Amino acid sequence: MTEKTALSKSALANGLPTKEKVRQVRHSSRIELSQKVLRKNITFLKKKLGTHPRLSCVVKANAYGHGIDPMVTMLEKCGVNHFSVASAFEAEEVLDVCSPHSTIMIMGILYDEDIPWAIENGIEFYVFDIERLVTVRDIARSMGKPALVHLEVETGTNRTGMTEMHFPYALSFLRENREEIVFQGLCTHLGGAESLSNKFKMEQQIARYKTYLAECERQEYHPSYRHIACSAAVLAYPETHYDLVRVGVATYGFWPSRDIYFLHLQEVGKEKDAPMGRIITWKTDIMDIKIVPKGDFIGYGTAFQALRDMKIAVLPLGYSNGYPRDLSNRGQVLIRGKRAPIVGLINMNLFMVDVTHIKDVGIGDEVVLLGKQKNNVIKVAAFTDVANLLNNEMLSRLPTAIPRYVVK
Ligand SMILES: *Cc1c(COP(=O)(O)O)cnc(C)c1O
Numbered sequence: 273m274t275e276k277t278a279l280s281k282s283a284l285a286n287g288l289p290t291k292e293k294v295r296q297v298r299h300s301s302r303i304e305l306s307q308k309v310l311r312k313n314i315t316f317l318k319k320k321l322g323t324h325p326r327l328s329c330v331v332k333a334n335a336y337g338h339g340i341d342p343m344v345t346m347l348e349k350c351g352v353n354h355f356s357v358a359s360a361f362e363a364e365e366v367l368d369v370c371s372p373h374s375t376i377m378i379m380g381i382l383y384d385e386d387i388p389w390a391i392e393n394g395i396e397f398y399v400f401d402i403e404r405l406v407t408v409r410d411i412a413r414s415m416g417k418p419a420l421v422h423l424e425v426e427t428g429t430n431r432t433g434m435t436e437m438h439f440p441y442a443l444s445f446l447r448e449n450r451e452e453i454v455f456q457g458l459c460t461h462l463g464g465a466e467s468l469s470n471k472f473k474m475e476q477q478i479a480r481y482k483t484y485l486a487e488c489e490r491q492e493y494h495p496s497y498r499h500i501a502c503s504a505a506v507l508a509y510p511e512t513h514y515d516l517v518r519v520g521v522a523t524y525g526f527w528p529s530r531d532i533y534f535l536h537l538q539e540v541g542k543e544k545d546a547p548m549g550r551i552i553t554w555k556t557d558i559m560d561i562k563i564v565p566k567g568d569f570i571g572y573g574t575a576f577q578a579l580r581d582m583k584i585a586v587l588p589l590g591y592s593n594g595y596p597r598d599l600s601n602r603g604q605v606l607i608r609g610k611r612a613p614i615v616g617l618i619n620m621n622l623f624m625v626d627v628t629h630i631k632d633v634g635i636g637d638e639v640v641l642l643g644k645q646k647n648n649v650i651k652v653a654a655f656t657d658v659a660n661l662l663n664n665e666m667l668s669r670l671p672t673a674i675p676r677y678v679v680k
Contacts, residue, residue, distance in 0.1 A: 295675070300588040300621070301556040301641065303676045305338055307346055309549040313525050314350040316547040320506060325513045326497070328377060330520030331366060332358035337667035338524060338552055339676035340365045346678060347523070348374065356518045360386045363395050377422065377457075379518070380432075387411050387419070396420040396456050400432045405445055405453070412452035421446070422457030423495070427480040428473060429463035440487055447493045458484060458495040462512065466504035466528035468535070474505075478512060504528035508535055525550045526652070526663050550652070553643030554670070558607070558635050560586040561627070570624055571616030576601055578615075583628045585612065587639055590619045594670040595641065598659035605639050608632070609646025612639075 317327060329352050330336075335343035344355060344366055353373060357363050358380040366376050378397040382390060388411055390397055399405055399421050412419040423442060426433035434442060446455045460481050464470035481500055488494050498514035503522035505512040508531075525548040527533040537545060564570060564582045585607065591597040600617040605625050612625040627633045642650050655666050 299673065299675050300593055301554060301674055303339065303670065303674050304553040304555065304643075304679045305342055305346060305676060306549075306551045306553070306679055307349065308680055309525060309551045310346050310523075311350050313523060313548045313551070314347070314352060317506065317519060317522060321513060321517065324515070325501075326354055326516045327352055328354035328356045328375075328499075328516055328518045329523045330356045330379075330502075330518050332356070332362055332379075332520070333664070333668035334362075334670075334672055336520060336524050336664060337670035339672070341369050342676045342678050344369045344374075354516070356520075360390065360395075360397075363390070367393060367395070379424075388415060391415055391417055391419045394420065396422060398422045398424045398432070398459065400424040400434050402434075402438055402442055402445065405442060405449075409445075409449045409452045418452055418454050420454045420456045422459050422497075422499075423455070425458065425460050425481065425484045427460040427462075427477040427500075429461055429477075431461065431463075433460055436483065436487075439484055440491070443487060443491050443493055447491060455493065455495045457497040457499055457516070458488065459497075459499045460484075462500060462502060462505050462509075465502060465508060465512075466532055468508070468531040474509060478509070502528075504532050507532050521664060522548065524552065524667070550643065552667070554641040554674075555643075556587055556589055556639045556641060558585045558633070558637045558639060559588040559622075561633065561635055562586065562624075569616075571619065571622075573617070576616035580628075582615075582626060583633070584615060584624045585627045585633065585637075585639075587623055587625065588621065589641075590621045590623055592620045593674065595623070596655055596659040596661065596666065599655065602658050603654065604650060605641055606645035606648050606650060607637055607639050609648055611648060 321327060329347050331340050331343055334340050348371055354375045355366050356377045356379055357366060360378055360382045363376050363378050376395045378395060382397050384407060387408060391412055408419045408421060424433045425439060426435045446453055462474055462477050465474055497516040499516035499518060501512040501517040503519050506517050506519055521528055562584050564578045564584055566578055566581050568578050570576045570584060589595055595618055597618045599614055601614060603614045604611045607627060608630055610630050612627050615624050615626050640650060652663050652666055656663055
């Protein structure tokens, strides 16, 4: 992120185009994204949804670490034409790459000074207070172009969202200012749909959302899209589908939780069923190979001592490249289809793995850090279980500087 911003800023100062520079040299690792697996995920989600609700893919947090640029293009190839983001900054990234026919929706931060930009570019955004509605109306009026607004309402998460106290007035304000503000959506977020033990809370949230819909009925003024569902709700609560769904984590092939996965297995009645898959593979290459005599320490300090003669491989990335330091002495990578355990601490830009047991291993061999190689796989869970991270947390921390490649 910082690298890209810095680049754009210096490019601006020099009056050059702000497109990211094409690099001449290689980065220390790379991410591959599978178009084929993405298609499978989208097909599964669309089957769940049927013909009515529109699918919006959530590409916030650099598309959950996958890379916003490649993901938008890949998703458009799968027929997705609605993208949800957390900020105006991310919306601008989508705008740079998406088709002019796609819709962009900001669910989070949009500063006052960026409202004209959003309106100008037809970017939809959430509003959760009346003052903001007045500001938007005034700006839209001065621009002679309507704003596309989604009213966000409070249903029980106590994040952003207006309450019942303000909603009737907000709705009548929209009705009276329909020239300037298009009532594009009425939305809320279900906080915790991935955990079935939250079912009671979800049902309360859904019921509370319906009271806002009832007010729309009373005032006879309706949004184009009613939307409340995230991935877990799409899979576990069909009654939440309404007119649009905002699917993040499932787009990338991850079950929102074990609860939701087992619910799916129960529905299909099979012991194993993989209707979705991970689209990401993270790779690097062996930088060096060393023979370490018994008794020597490996890397910083005394974190690992060779208890026998060992052959180790040095890998050219570390915690500054998004590889969690918590995997020191605990994680594994794949080389020639075999597991190679990490030995010693994850350094800032290097770490070492034991390859004593891997025949014919050589400098330049491909290393899979995350994903499949031959018959083996390193799952995100291998990182998150050890490092006590959420899937989303681990993925979204993958630096934007790592190059992303689309593969079949
Ligand atoms: C992130 C987010 C989503 C998507 O959630 P997933 O669980 O990843 O599908 C949907 N709605 C809002 C408001 C969000 O912030």
